Amino acid sequence: MTYGLLKNLVNGEFVASDSGAEIDVYNPATAGEKVGSVPAMSRGEVARAFAAAAEGAKTWKKTNQLVRGRVLLDAAAIIRSRRDELAGLIVSEMGKTRTEAVGEVGKTAEFFEYYGGMGRDGYGDFLADARPGTFAARIVEPLGVVLLITPWNDPLLTPARKLGPALVSGNAVVIKPATVTPLITLRLAEILHEAGLPAGVLGTVTGRGAELGDALFEFEGLRAVSFTGSTAVGQGIQAKLAGRGIRVQTEMGGKNAAVVLDDADLDLAIPTIVAGAFAQAGQRCTATSRLIVQKGIAAEVRARIADAVQGLRVAAGAEEKVDLGPVVDQGAQSTIRRLVDAAVAQGATVIARRELEGAAATAGAFVEPTFLDITTAHDIWREEVFGPVLGMVEVDSLDEAITAVNDSAYGLSSAIFTRDLGNAFRFLEEADTGQVSINQPTTGWDIHHPFGGFKDSGSGFKEQGRDALGFYTRIKAAAIRTH
Template sequence: MTQTYQNYIDGEWTEATTGETFDNRSPSNTDELIGRYQRSSEEDAVAAVEAAVTAADAWADTPAPERGRVLEDTSRLLADRKDELTETLSREEGKTLDEASGEVQRAVDIFQYYAAKARDLGGRVKSPSASDQNLYTVEEPLGVTALITPWNYPIAIPAWKIAPALATGNAVVFKPASLTPEIARNLVECLDEAGLPDGVLNYVTGSGSEVGGVLTTHENVDAVSFTGSAKVGDHVYQSATEDQKRVQLEMGSKNPAVVMPSADLDEAVDIVAAGAFGVTGQACTATSRALVHERVYDEFVDRIVDQAEEIEIGPGTENLDMGPHASRDELDSTLEYVSLGSDEGATLLTGGERLDGGGYDDGYYVEPAVFADVEPEMRIAREEIFGPVLSVIPISSLDDAIEIANDVDFGLSASIVTSDLREANRFVEEAEVGVAKVNEKTTGLELHVPFGGVKGSSSETFREQGDAALDFYTLPKTVYMSY
């Protein structure tokens, strides 16, 4: 019998006021029903906000080391359940077991990191101009924070929002993506078991229009952190800032990897392939454009095609090289862009077909695609494609590469593969992105440094991860104390 799961509001697992649920099916095999989840209403979202408001002051007054203890215990509980959570994530989102395991470990590490950070929270002591005076700052929590997370990293991204929010003394209302409510629910279970007080964290599933709309506009929500598409992010920003909420947005991108003649070509192919086809291309930092110098262009294209054609595709739990798309909509979008690329005049060298027959018929599988002869003005070279589709664009110089790399509406991650230190340094200085890499794939992030983009990839307000996340969830108060 299929299990029905509930919302978590004010420390209790509760049904939605609608009495309605939605099905959550595996993208690897749509016959596999993972569970049924609450189709929540605005009333449910309001109840979650009110619970957070009630709990916020007491949590803010809890000593930071005690808040850190809850995060540390959460990290331990996640680690204890790592194998189970890895399989759940793979079944629900489609990642291979290796990819899912890495993501679960990232969540473990994030909670451990912010548990330690909680013990060191405080302000800064400054030198006053007057004698007999102390001058210092303290960092105070904002109050109630609304966290809206995507499906593509369904435990890591919630972790890097929830952990710093809780460490700094904020109460949280958490709305996960409707494609991945189960792994998010498992995370909430660990926080509950770790002893988080009632109402400090509230979990509500349902549509963005119903639940998300309340979270971005409710007068008692003090800050909103959103990760998702640019279109939805723009709407979130407009809604949330009407009453001057603090807002943090991380959205899409069109990440380039530049390959220069001095690069080790084997290394360059491996770097680009990993960035383009890892996690089925479903990462905001995925490599979507390879800007390859004309002197090595033909050889690079031959090798990247060979690499793409060697990728084994199947259910995430079989732990092959690449799993399915997360949903039918995502698959259809990728297929539409493949068709568009051919219509625009680019040359599809390999892939781009939906896989069928055998077990493929029941999942959302597509072959990784490589386009050559791509012009920078083509839509496949300018618009985000959230799938394993790589556009290879010839360049004649580093100037050419930088101009093409920057001439899009996004700016999240970019990389260059080169053995020339001058090329590397110039690219880092001139690339219009939030994350610049040298001889590295565009994907992959350290948890203790800032993460975010520029232009259409971000609100350009506050970064995530590391100390930057603590800045988003706190407000400094300056204290003058004469004695």
Template sequence: MSKHFQNFIDGKWCDSSSGETLSSINPANNEEVVGQFPHSTNEDVDAAVYAAKEAFTTWKRVSSLKRGDYLHQVANNLEKKIDDIAWTATMEMGKTLVETRGEVMRAVQILRYYAQEGYRKEGDVIPSGGDNNFLFTKRVPLGVIGIISPWNFPIAIPVWKIAPALVYGNTVVLKPASETALTAIKIMEAFAEAELPNGVINLVTGQGSVVGEAVIHHEHVNAISFTGSNDIGKKIALACIERGAKYQLEMGGKNPAIILEDADLEQAAELTVSGAMKHTGQKCTATSRAFIHEEVYEEFKEKILSKVKKIRLGAGVEESTYMGPLSSSNQQKNVLRFIENGIAAGASLLFGGKVPEGDAYKHGYYVEPTIFENVDPRSELAQEEIFGPVLCLFKINGIDQALEQANDSRFGLSASLFTNDISRSLTYMNEIEAGLIKVNGESAGVELQAPFGGMKQSSSHSREQGEAAKEFFTAIKTITITPVN
């Protein structure tokens, strides 16, 4: 019998007001139920939001140093649970234990980073035009923050939203993706054990169409931080604009890698395959297009194919697995649809493109690592985010053509360039339309102390992580004190 999990509202673990539950399914074996979590209602969201609203009145007055101390304790708790949380995340969404263990440690580091934010300044003194005036700014929290987190990074992403929200004095209602609800509950256990004041952080699980909608539209939720699809992100923006709430959106990507003729081809191939295939391509920063100089195109293609053919598919809990299953049946169907449409549109399939055969795969949501060439740059395959292990190869004659084609996208999240030419690197850094730019590095991945976010339709043009998080999670008060003579 699978384990039953609960919401966390106002400092207490509780079932949904409906008493109903949903099942978390292992994507490597869809006959296995990982656990049951609450099928929550609007009533549960109300309870969480009102608890957070009440807690905000006192939490905002707690010293930022003390708020940071709480985050240090959560980090310690999370580190002790590394194996349990990593195992749960792998069982829920499929990526390998190496990846989920690394993600837990990333969350620990994020908590410790933001714990130190409590020691940093919260405003500036500004020269005043009035004699003897004292003019300064003070950053203040927004209030109740609704956090809607995705399933692809179920540990790091909610934590990199929660940690700054709390240290800057806000309270939180977290709605995690249903595919990874149990992982979110495991993370919440680390917060509960740190004994933050009741209502400061709350967790409500359930369907996005019910719980997510209730959080987005709730009159007492002052801001929404969301990572997920563009379609849902646009709906959130409209809802927040309508009621005057602040919003932060991190959405899709169609990330290019540019390989010039002077590149270290072995390094470039290794990092391009890693960027495209690790996490089964389910990263908003995954490499999905490779623009390769015509002089080295065939050599580079052979290196890519050689590496992809060695990829071992399997359950994420198996240590030898390089690439696990996709997260769900819907995700598998969607990726296969993109592949089929690409073939029908005339793209050349070089490798993969199918569900692997064999008993080890028949109950999982697997798709082979897939490589295309001769892809129409304006086709669906080249323009839309697939969110799966699919890489398209394009032949280019130089950096100018590469930049033109790489920028021909409504997305602008991340990009990578492989070259030893400093001049062309500078051209690329200035001209590429992306928020995260790598030279001789994988398109995926960002350091936690650095701002993260995209251009164009990849984000709402705000930034997460590092000191940039302060810009979203606080407002500025400008204050003048004039002495009375």
């Protein structure tokens, strides 16, 4: 299906670029099928979007919090009513399987329902004051204009994860989606506009980074930037904005590890690890990419995962009973294969690789699911592959396993499979990651769970749950003498 030109939302209107320039979007499961296009905005057009947001912020701050919540709840209802249409766009634009795309649409609705319900929450507290005739208050206010920069791998869910807390808190938002998957974000903007969001409260910006340059960060009234993407880009944004008093939230890379101890329930562990490593073609920041196995069960784990990998079906996401769709584009395809080849050249062994068949072998950006025997000396032990690749090492003990988990510049997510409660709680305490799972995958966090990594995986601000509100709000202390 072709979606044509989807326009940007600026000051309550949907507009093309002044020049008429467009950026085409292609289906990664094919040899170049065009899905749609978006405007290629100029620096001046970006500036207009921010100027509109500055005015929108004034309106939205004064809007009753119940009304803000109702807009998000109405948006959630529209999203649910258009599930199939939205899921189809995600499949076409990003390459997910139909099941994965439907799940993303459902989670998106849940984000807006969750934060929409917070329209009925308190937004401050009265405090005791020792002075005569005086009471104090803690008042929660929006920041103003915030910029959201979202990735291609969850092109509907990640915008919702950020938009929900930003909007219910009373901020105006300018959002820049990834250039390879912008269509679904513009559809989301249409839905929020339909749900009653006032002019200027949400603006969308599409364009090529090389042409826009620093235009996204030049607005003097910018108060916060929330970014999800690569560590290199995220750290670059942190450096660029240092000293300007602008809050920066970054959710960046991961090299997530799952540990399997010799007392683990393998009937639970094996399918959980396979799904964590290979679902969504491994294109999740929380995907399991390192497998650390105690030697006593290593041979069995190796054999069972190898069998599971050989049973995976790789095909276009729109087909039935597909385990993996394509990766996002041919550039990603080349990078993933290059990293696997480099690992093999360094001495890694391919335990199992599911060869591509049918149309997946001849067109599109498909990658073979690959299971490797590696060592901690191989580059692939530390490099984020962001594809369907799992590397396994063996260890003697829990001590060695925890050391291996923490042997990474990243600290996003980790998991352990064990029946021993003592080992589980020790791992929970000592794993240096923002998310820790016991007998669960490294992936799969719910909307009300705080989310965010340590070290090079993120900043100090969490996303999701109530913790997310702290990034988008500021606290004003007030003291009132009544007599």
